Amino acid sequence: MKNLSQEETKRICDKVLSLTKADQCEVNLTGSRKGNIRYARNAVSTAGLIEDTQLIVSVGFGKKQGIATINELDDKSLEKAVRRAEDLARLAPENPEYMPTPSKQEYKASETFFQKTADIDPEFRAQVAAYSIENSKKNKLVAAGFFSDSSSFTAIANSNGVFGYQRDTGLDFTVTVRTEDGRGSGWAKRSVGDARLFDAREASNVAIEKALKSVEAKALEPGRYTVILEPAATSDLLAYMFNGFDARQADEGRSFLSKKGGGNRMGEKLFDEQVNVWTDPWDKNVAVLPWDNGTMLAREHQDLIKDGKINALNYSMYWAKKQGKRAVGAPGNIIMAGTNKSTEELIANTKKGVLVTRTWYIRMVDPQSVLLTGLTRDGTFYIENGKIKHPIKNFRFNESPVTMLNNIDELGKPEILSGDESEYQLLIPAMRVRDFNFTSLSDAV
DSSP, X not given: OOOOOHHHHHHHHHHHHHHOOSSEEEEEEEEEEEEEEEEETTEEEXXXXXXXXXXXXXXXXXXXXXXEEESOOSHHHHHHHHHHHHHHHHHSOOOTTOOOOOOOOOXXXXXXXXXXXXXXXXXXXXXXXXXXXXXXXXXXXEEEEEEEEEEEEEEXXXXXXXXXXXXXXXXXXXXXXXXXXXXXXXXXXXXXSOGGGOOHHHHHHHHHHXXXXXXXXXXXXXXXXXXXXXXXXXXXHHHHHHTTOBHHHHHTTOSTTBOTTSSBOTTOBOSOTTOOEEEOTTOSSSOOOSBOTTTOXXXXXXXXXXXXXXXXXXXXXXXXXXXXXXXXXXXXXXXXXXXXXXXXXXXXXXXXXXXXXXXXXEEEEETTTTEEEEEEEEEEEEEETTEEEEEBOEEXXXXXXXXXXXXXXXXXXXXXXXXXXXXXXXXXEEEEEEEEEEEEEEOOO
């Protein structure tokens, strides 16, 4: 697929807007080229390339809305999509919360496109798999992994003069390495926009080392421990909490940010003073589109948590109008301040504790407190006197990230990750926390 240029997408969007007879119209035009390779049991199992283009037309008559989606961009298809959206809008019931399309927005471009990533080809993908497979075989280990890369464009426009266009790239890599007898397991994940920052050999070697070190795991009594959570483990837990930074949920009593008796907890200190979290679409490490695709509103730099205090919440257009607030684009990334300390330095400063590589199978127990339950896996170790003493069996935990961020001893260096339960790009540090609640043992590796 040829990525359409700004001029080409503008022509298509203008054509769609000129065809509609509705009160208002929004157009979202995207295209992508996604490559992937998957391997298991030290052999490549699948590889592929997916190319797609999609145009979404949304029209409104008063508070009645209709949406149509197509993947053909000739004039006849464009008109057919517009008429379909209009027909659906006329048939639809009125939406009492329907909001007019936003007025013209100013979008400051962010650096989301990298040519090195866009140039990834089948040979590059094959080499990624080869590093894991060859090094695992040398160590009598078994590797499984998945690598994917993408190059895409997005264009948005509406009947009030809004237009935005931007290209972006990204890659994701996960690898699990196990001993042949299945008693040891290691894992690593990397997510970046610029392929120059990705080292497949380094990521695979991390998983290999953990697999070798996690054999002969010993049982440790469940209880509350000082825990070092690597960034992957931290991000999957915090993602659930960040999804709750919605003003309406808080105001209606449906989140941990709801105030007893009504309203939200804006301005209250809920976390340790070391906790500082913000969103910034122009951050050089986790840049995202400068607009929110759902609303077309421009994104802004926002301090969500400042010195442990709740500093900002996300307001939808409807809820902002109802509450007399200003709506901005919903965050596309979440960044948490850390330090330059490596995980090894956090370990060296720990008298007794547990190192957690990652968490998985996480489920929400109580949305009001963000109480989560889940399991550790792929490398859990006991720390004593600043050193990893031996591997330990995995635990089930019952813990809230809200509590966790009140028990921080020390923060490490942030890493780029995408939380499994989050729509955000995340830049999250490793952290050492007190009194992490392990409730039972798990025999899974």
